[in-house]
Amino acid sequence: MKVKVSSPAGIGNIVCGFDVLGLSLDLPADIIELELTGDNKTIIHHTDDFGISEDPDVNIAGIALKAIQKHLDQQHGFIATIKKLIRPGSGLGSSAASAAGIVVAADHLLGNIFTKEQLVQFAMEGEYIASGGYHADNIAPCIYGGINIIRSVKPIDVIKVPCPDVYITIVHPMIEIKTSEARAILPKQVELYKAVNQWANIAALVAAFYSNDVALMSRALNDNIIEPVRSRLIPHFDEVKEKCLQHGALGGGIAGSGPAIFMMSNNIEKAGILEETMASVYRKAGIEYNTYVTTINKQGVKILS
Numbered sequence: 148m149k150v151k152v153s154s155p156a157g158i159g160n161i162v163c164g165f166d167v168l169g170l171s172l173d174l175p176a177d178i179i180e181l182e183l184t185g186d187n188k189t190i191i192h193h194t195d196d197f198g199i200s201e202d203p204d205v206n207i208a209g210i211a212l213k214a215i216q217k218h219l220d221q222q223h224g225f226i227a228t229i230k231k232l233i234r235p236g237s238g239l240g241s242s243a244a245s246a247a248g249i250v251v252a253a254d255h256l257l258g259n260i261f262t263k264e265q266l267v268q269f270a271m272e273g274e275y276i277a278s279g280g281y282h283a284d285n286i287a288p289c290i291y292g293g294i295n296i297i298r299s300v301k302p303i304d305v306i307k308v309p310c311p312d313v314y315i316t317i318v319h320p321m322i323e324i325k326t327s328e329a330r331a332i333l334p335k336q337v338e339l340y341k342a343v344n345q346w347a348n349i350a351a352l353v354a355a356f357y358s359n360d361v362a363l364m365s366r367a368l369n370d371n372i373i374e375p376v377r378s379r380l381i382p383h384f385d386e387v388k389e390k391c392l393q394h395g396a397l398g399g400g401i402a403g404s405g406p407a408i409f410m411m412s413n414n415i416e417k418a419g420i421l422e423e424t425m426a427s428v429y430r431k432a433g434i435e436y437n438t439y440v441t442t443i444n445k446q447g448v449k450i451l452s
């Protein structure tokens with residue numbers, strides 16, 4: 148009774164849709180192995196070097212598994228071995244990948260007894276520890292695949308949106324931003340004219356995904372509420388964004404709560420040019436970074452064996 152899954156990174160918010168839009172990525176992805184046992188214990192092992200606690204009451208995957216155990220009448224124990232390739236605190240949905248990957252793996256071992264909505268619910272219990280808020284814009288795409296609108300988390304209401312033909316270029320400057328801290332600095336209230344502008348962009352972006360209209364995507368990838376506040380936490384954010392737009396990006400912004408920055412483009416050559424554009428900014432600044440050129444993952448968590 149063992150399963151191995153790959154659980155992908157993602158991009159929460161997709162610029163204007165704070166907490167309500169998210170997408171899953173083909174790269175990078177964590178590898179999670181899970182074994183079902185007869186006792187009621189949860190054991191977590193990490194084979195990565197990120198120093199993540201293996202205490203199941205603190206570990207995100209452990210908490211998500213415990214949410215499943217609490218829900219079931221029978222006793223079920225789990226032994227998880229997690230190799231994270233998505234760096235925690237990157238903005239690429241690392242905690243969501245742990246939480247979503249583990250609940251999909253557990254559901255597989257239990258005979259696919261849960262709905263996707265239930266899986267999102269269990270995984271959100273885990274992610275709450277990392278972010279201090281209930282939001283599913285990273286978890287849902289990891290479970291449903293593709294691009295999702297999270298209309299509500301109470302009850303869970305997820306709408307899967309068609310994926311446009313775009314490439315996604317990412318730069319991750321090697322600083323860590325905790326989601327909980329990046330949420331704590333946000334304004335509690337928003338002026339009406341800014342809200343109007345924001346929901347116009349969200350609606351237009353979703354329409355652009357349905358029609359694969361890259362010009363509309365480009366106009367709609369704007370955030371005048373969250374980005375102006377959070378971008379101050381990311382060194383050289385404005386420079387990266389400005390240069391990428393000059394070099395043919397459709398648009399982009401902070402990946403989740405940062406510090407990773409992503410840009411969409413409509414062909415692989417441009418995606419490569421954007422990678423070099425982003426890299427050159429951090430190279431010049433002497434800041435370590437990682438880059439990825441990837442695409443939207445239509446499946447989400449994948450059973451490998």
Ligand code: HSE
Binds near residue numbers: 166278282326404
């Ligand atoms: N919507 C979340 C945020 C994504 O921006 O805080 C990060 O987990």
